Amino acid sequence: MERLWTKSFILMTVGTLFLFNAFYMLYPTLPLFIKQMGGNETQVGLSMGAFMLTSVLVRPIVGGLLDRYGRRPFIVWGLLLFILAMYLYNWIGGIVVLMGLRIIHGISWAVSTTSISTAVTDMIPSARRGEGMGWFSTSMTLAMAFGPMVGIWVIQDLSYHALFLIAVVLSAVALLLTFGAKMPFRPQEGTRRIELFERSVLPISSSIFFMFVAYGGITTFVPLFAESINVNSGVFFLAYAATLALSRPLSGKLADRYGEAFVIVPALIITIVALICLSFSTGLLGVLISAILYGIGFGSAHPAIQSATIRLAHPDRKGVANASLATVTDLGIGLGAIMLGWVSQYTSYSFLFMVSAVMVVFSMLAFIFFVKRSLITEELQNTSING
Template identity: 65%
Template sequence: MERLWSKSFILMTIGMFCLFVSFYMLYPTLPLFIKEIGGNESQVGLVMGVFMLSAVIIRPFVGWLLDRFGSRQFLIFGLLCFGTAMYLYNWIGGIFVLMVLRAFHGITWGFSTTSFLTGITDLIPTTRRGEGLGWAGMAMTLAMAIGPMFGLWLAQNFSYYSLFLYACGLAVVALCLTIGAKIPEKPRESTGKIQLFERSVLPISISVFFLFIAYGGITTFIPLFADSINVNSGTFFLVYAVTIILVRPIAGKLSDRYSEVIVIIPSLVVTILALIILSFSTNVLGMLISAVIYGIGFGSSQPALQAATIRLVSPNRTGIANASFSTATDLGIGLGAIILGWVSQYASYQVLFTVSAMSVVFSMLLFTLYTRRLKKDNENHSLIRNAN
């Protein structure tokens, strides 16, 4: 069996964990910071949205650059700029300047994350891609659990200056770890033409988009829902994170051994079940059961979908494929928060989580239809080759 746990893979995975902790430290704290400098609710949404929009716009260009020139130099550039942006928050005194900084910060996020995913993909043996991406995905999930709690603790017990300084420091740590890793610069072929999206992975990207609409609803509204039933939302995310730690290595190995389809479709069914249970939850027990089931479903499907995305393209197209995958996730999270926020204004949390479950149903149906079509196309190609 080919080696997965090389020194470079470990350094890159820890580095990505540090980067994502830095990012998630701002998730619950930046809206409070915006209010403190005089912003209102609509400006909070605008400032948060500018970041995501900038990342979505820049990712396809980053993917093209990675396929043409390699990932290492753009990863270092992205991390340098990301850390600089974090430090510059300390000098913000108004909403307009903050919006400009958020746009710049979103661009650095697009560079950093797309380069990280491509660099790690190049380090993983092809036969262990599902397992390797599962571990990398776990680093991002752990960051989602730790980052918000750490950020709130710093802001509440120290200051926003300390918050931004620590976030900047984590970006520097990620940069140092990346410099210490040896990322293979695999031969790339390019016509020189910028392609903003990888067409061959479009069906899977649409499926990912609908899956992450529900994820956007979970990350945004679980704290509010938990508060409405007098439950600590941190309990949900802690149980969810622990579940993913346990399930992702197993799901990754199953994906490598039997195929991504064997993992993805059952995982999406489990995710739907988790959201339905959550919609009927009225106490901590219901939330914990939902957290475990959601961790199993989403934690298994996300890395398998990414592995399937990479498998559909040639090695010289992994950059644009990762950019397409990340664009689908960012759009899903951003639009999911906006759409489900509108739902929450006119309906109950039960309806909100039911709508989230329906979004995953669309994701499963689209992926199932695509895999059937892909299987049929492969069978037709085999018949043509045999006839010839």
């Protein structure tokens, strides 16, 4: 069996852990920062959504460039801009300026994360793609556990100034780690047209979009919801991420053995149940149960969908495929944050999470009707070729 745990894979995975820690430190704290500046729920949603929607515009361009010019230049420049954006939060004085910085930050996020995930995809043996993506995704999961808790602790015991400086240091460490990784890529020659979207992953994109609309609501409004019922939002993110960390490697192996469809549909059903549970939560117990269920459901579905996306794409177009996946992901999170911001302002957090559950129902239906058959057909073809 081909080796998965190479030096380069480890360095990139650990670097991603540091980068996502910096990123997730802001997720539960930035909505509180905006509220402290005098913003309302709609402005919170717009600020979080502006970040992701900017990524939507940038990622398709980056994906095509990655397949032509390689991964490393975009990793370096993307992370440098990300570090600069993190530092500039210290100088924010109003909502309008914050919106502008969120756009710059979104550009840096699109460039750095698209290039990093594509470079890691190159390093993973095809026979162990589900397992490899599961372990790589676990670095993001651990960041989901530690980032929100550290972020909340820092603003409670120190300051927002300290929060942004710590995020700068973590991002800089991520950049330094990537320099030690070898990236197995040979830039394309000639003047081949740069593609902005991988058409073969269009059907699965609809399922991904709805799943991440719900995710946008969770990551943006759980901190405010938890505060409204006197629960520390860090508890939700810790329980969610710990469960997700345990489920992802196992679900990746199951996807490699039985196919992605075997994992995705049950995982989405569990995700729906988690969001319904959160909608009815009034205290710590309900929040913990919903976090655990969401960690199992979303934690199993996400790497399986990543693996399925790469399986359906052409081997020479992994950069575009990764960018397409990330673009739809960011679009879902961005529009979810904005749309659900309006929902929460005019209704309630309970109704917001119920709407999120409906979005995951749409995700499951889209997968069953548009994607499942294609995956099964592709798996049967591979089995016959290998046999």
